[in-house]
Amino acid sequence: MTPAEDDSTYTLRRVQAxxxxxxxxxxxxxxxxxVRPTRGPRNEWRFTFQDLMLLRTAxxxxxxxxxxxxxxRSLARLKAQLPPALPLHGLRITAVGADVAVRDRSGRLHSDxxxxxxxxxxxxxxxxxxxxxxxxxxxxxxxxxxxxxxRALSLEETDPAAAEATYLQALxxxxxxxxxxxxxxxxxxxxxxxxxxxxxxDAALQHCPNSALLHFNRAVALDHxxxxxxxxxxxxxxxxxxxxxxxxxxxxxxxxxxAGDERGALRHYSAYRRLQR
Numbered sequence: 530m531t532p533a534e535d536d537s538t539y540t541l542r543r544v545q546a547x548x549x550x551x552x553x554x555x556x557x558x559x560x561x562x563x564v565r566p567t568r569g570p571r572n573e574w575r576f577t578f579q580d581l582m583l584l585r586t587a588x589x590x591x592x593x594x595x596x597x598x599x600x601x602r603s604l605a606r607l608k609a610q611l612p613p614a615l616p617l618h619g620l621r622i623t624a625v626g627a628d629v630a631v632r633d634r635s636g637r638l639h640s641d642x643x644x645x646x647x648x649x650x651x652x653x654x655x656x657x658x659x660x661x662x663x664x665x666x667x668x669x670x671x672x673x674x675x676x677x678x679x680r681a682l683s684l685e686e687t688d689p690a691a692a693e694a695t696y697l698q699a700l701x702x703x704x705x706x707x708x709x710x711x712x713x714x715x716x717x718x719x720x721x722x723x724x725x726x727x728x729x730x731d732a733a734l735q736h737c738p739n740s741a742l743l744h745f746n747r748a749v750a751l752d753h754x755x756x757x758x759x760x761x762x763x764x765x766x767x768x769x770x771x772x773x774x775x776x777x778x779x780x781x782x783x784x785x786x787x788a789g790d791e792r793g794a795l796r797h798y799s800a801y802r803r804l805q806r
Contacts, residue, residue, distance in 0.1 A: 539575065539576040539577075539578075539580070539581055540569070540573055540574065540575065540576075541555060541566075541573065541574045541576075544576055544581065544584060546690060547581075547690060547693065547694040547697075548581075548584055548585055548694065550584060551597070553597055554584075554597055554600065554601075555584065557597065557600075557601045558584065558601065559574075564576065564580040564584065565580075566580060578728060578729075578732065581697070585697075585698070585701065673702055674699045674700075674702040674703035674706055674709075675699075675703075677695050677696075677698050677699035677702065678695075678696070678699045678706060678708065678709050680695050681693075681695035681696040681699060681709070681712070682712065685712070685716065689716060692716070693713060693716060696709045696712060696713040697713070700713075704732075704735075704736045705736040705737060707733070707737045707740055707742075707743065710729060710730070710732075710733035710737070710743060711742055711743070711746065713729060714726050714729055714730065714733075714743075714746045715746075717729065718746065718749060718750070721753075723750040723751075723753045723754050724750075724754065726746065726747070726749075726750035727747060727750045727751060727754070730743055730744075730746055730747030730750065731747070734747070739770055740770070741767045741768075741770035741771035741774055741777075742767070742771075742774075744763050744764075744766045744767040744770065745763070745764065745767040745774060745776070745777050747763050748760045748761075748762075748763025748764045748766075748767060748777070748780070749780070751763060752780060752784070757784055757787070757788075760780075760784065761781060761784050761785075764777045764780055764781040764784070765781070768781070772800075773804060775800075775801050775804040775805060778797045778798075778800040778801040778804065779797070779798070779801045781793075781797045782794045782795075782796075782797035782798040782801060785797060
């Protein structure tokens with residue numbers, strides 16, 4: 530595996546299939562500098578997980594009937610107005626009428642003009658015109674993420690690609706949703722996508738640091754990649770959090786045996802057998 534393949538996993542074709550984005554939108558975002566994919570061994574584009582999140586933002590704007598040219602223009606102007614230390618993918622970008630706006634801690638910033646954007650309607654009252662402020666839509670809730678999780682679960686057998694994209698959508702709304710990481714990780718493990726599984730586990734453990742299963746999944750992926758010392762440390766960490774993880778004992782015993790540590794192997798094989806009774 531080349532460094533480019535290890536660092537960036539998603540090809541252009543796969544991004545289009547997962548997110549439903551046109552090639553024009555993706556290449557426009559690249560030209561505008563919003564995503565910087567690397568090149569694979571055949572000179573194909575490779576996108577990171579962070580790129581995927583930004584591309585999903587463009588997809589959401591496209592779904593609200595914002596013309597592609599306006600998406601690219603608005604995001605380009607927005608990027609020019611924001612300080613470098615503020616990551617674009619950390620903001621909530623949406624459409625208000627025909628405009629593209631970004632919400633930050635200070636309110637709504639109109640990306641075309643840089644002015645605060647007021648979200649209002651006009652309505653006739655007693656022969657005159659009154660401005661009625663419209664309540665901002667409620668931010669996505671945990672219930673939305675749970676619904677996406679259930680949908681992803683139902684799609685796993687019939688449409689794995691859609692299930693994967695839906696799990697990612699759920700995690701974008703609720704990054705602490707441990708079961709979504711576990712289910713998506715199981716899919717990637719079964720498909721042999723171990724480099725992706727390591728990156729997913731790293732992101733998951735930022736939000737769920739005390740999950741024994743997430744540490745175990747990361748160790749399994751590292752094990753398959755031949756990063757054995759890191760894998761052993763991951764298995765040890767999972768067992769420190771949950772000593773009843775029989776498979777962690779077994780895998781750790783195998784690593785000790787490969788390293789010629791018969792005593793360590795015997796200790797973990799014995800623990801595995803006790804837990805299997």
